[in-house]
Amino acid sequence: MKIAVMGAGAVGCYYGGLLARAGHEVVLIARPVHVEAIRAHGLRLETRSFDEQVRLEASSDPAAVAGAQLVLFCVKSTDTESAAAAIAPHLAPEALVLTLQNGVDNDIRLQPLLPQEVSASVVYVATAMAGPGHVRHHGRGELVIATGSRSAALAACLAAAGIPTEISDNVRGALWAKLLLNCAYNALSAITQLPYGQLVLQPGVTDTLADVVAECLAVARADGVLIPGDVPAAVRAIAQTMPGQFSSTAQDMARGKPSEIDHLNGFVLRRGAALGIATPVNRMLWTLVKALEAKAAPKL
Incomplete structure (x- = not known):
């Protein structure tokens, strides 16, 4: 082929x-x-x-x-x-x-x-x-x-x-399940420039991951999306199965390239706003990544 x-x-x-x-x-x-x-x-x-x-x-x-x-x-x-x-x-x-x-x-x-x-x-x-x-x-x-x-x-x-x-x-639900993982890890890995295994060892990170996931699940439910599997278990497994991996957002930021954050936490933020669901943790992560991108922009 x-x-x-x-x-x-x-x-x-x-x-x-x-x-x-x-x-x-x-x-x-x-x-x-x-x-x-x-x-x-x-x-x-x-x-x-x-x-x-x-x-x-x-x-x-x-x-x-x-x-x-x-x-x-x-x-x-x-x-x-x-x-x-x-x-x-x-x-x-x-x-x-x-x-x-x-x-x-x-x-x-x-x-x-x-x-x-x-x-x-x-x-x-x-x-x-x-x-x-x-x-x-x-x-x-x-x-x-x-x-x-x-x-x-x-x-x-x-x-x-x-x-x-x-x-x-139910590929839409599976896509949302992957989105949850990206929203949980990508921005935090980018901001800290840490791989997943080290990231989850930092104070407060596991609670922050849980907060991000809870917001994403609320938006998905309001949007009529059925997410398969045990989402909290899948989030925990990422750091165990990919401990040395930096998120794609972290890799983009390290190279001075624009990231996909608008289509990750930013997407959840927009859908939440449209559906009347508050997403303050996703908003903060999106805001920080956008601010860091803006800071790096003059160097590009």
């Missing part, structure tokens, strides 16, 4: 690398610094079980999606609309676009912009770019994908590449 990864950062490179390693024709659409390294040496895919140079195509041109049967859409939530406009003229009519993004509404925002089928997924993986063309995997790696006409075939394809995949008829 020909597969394109639009916005191949750490998440896209990880899943694209696994699919290429499984024999699929993969092109990563990424920043020039990564494209140059991948073209010269292949993608270095460093996981807990292997460390390999995976040969695959790479481009910085969105037109490279042409002919792909599957597009993994991995851009930042802030770039969803602009990335859709960039790939729209080049997408094959039969392409399936699978969103692998933070936030809960990217597929909803994307579908009106593309005539192709758009499907949502929830990503549970800890990865980071360790250098140009070098992705390092810290833990997990499973996906939850939405029920659809092609979901069974897609899940089988992903599983054969070593990507555990579950099909869910």
Whole structure:
């Protein structure tokens, strides 16, 4: 299968690398610094079980999606609309676009912009770019994908590449469950520049995590969203299963890049306001991250 990864950062490179390693024709659409390294040496895919140079195509041109049967859409939530406009003229009519993004509404925002089928997924993986063309995997790696006409075939394809995949008829609830984890950890990891394992050892952090989760659950209930599983247990497990992981927001802030905070705690803040639910802890975390971004902006 020909597969394109639009916005191949750490998440896209990880899943694209696994699919290429499984024999699929993969092109990563990424920043020039990564494209140059991948073209010269292949993608270095460093996981807990292997460390390999995976040969695959790479481009910085969105037109490279042409002919792909599957597009993994991995851009930042802030770039969803602009990335859709960039790939729209080049997408094959039969392409399936699978969103692998933070936030809960990217597929909803994307579908009106593309005539192709758009499907949502929830990503549970800890990865980071360790250098140009070098992705390092810290833990997990499973996906939850939405029920659809092609979901069974897609899940089988992903599983054969070593990507555990579950099909869910409540992917919106699963996206909210992931949003809860991001709202709990991302801003605090960014503000402190601590990985999850060290973060939870700091005074007051576990109580703050609980407060964030309680607000998110209240907003989700008011929005009619059914969140599956034991949310408090899932929040605790993150620090245990990914102790060395810095949040994506922390990584963005460390590099002086704009974060996705508007689509994490900021999204909960907006939905809470619309539904009449107070979210003071989420508001404070959003405010602090935005203030730190503003402070760093003159240096960019």
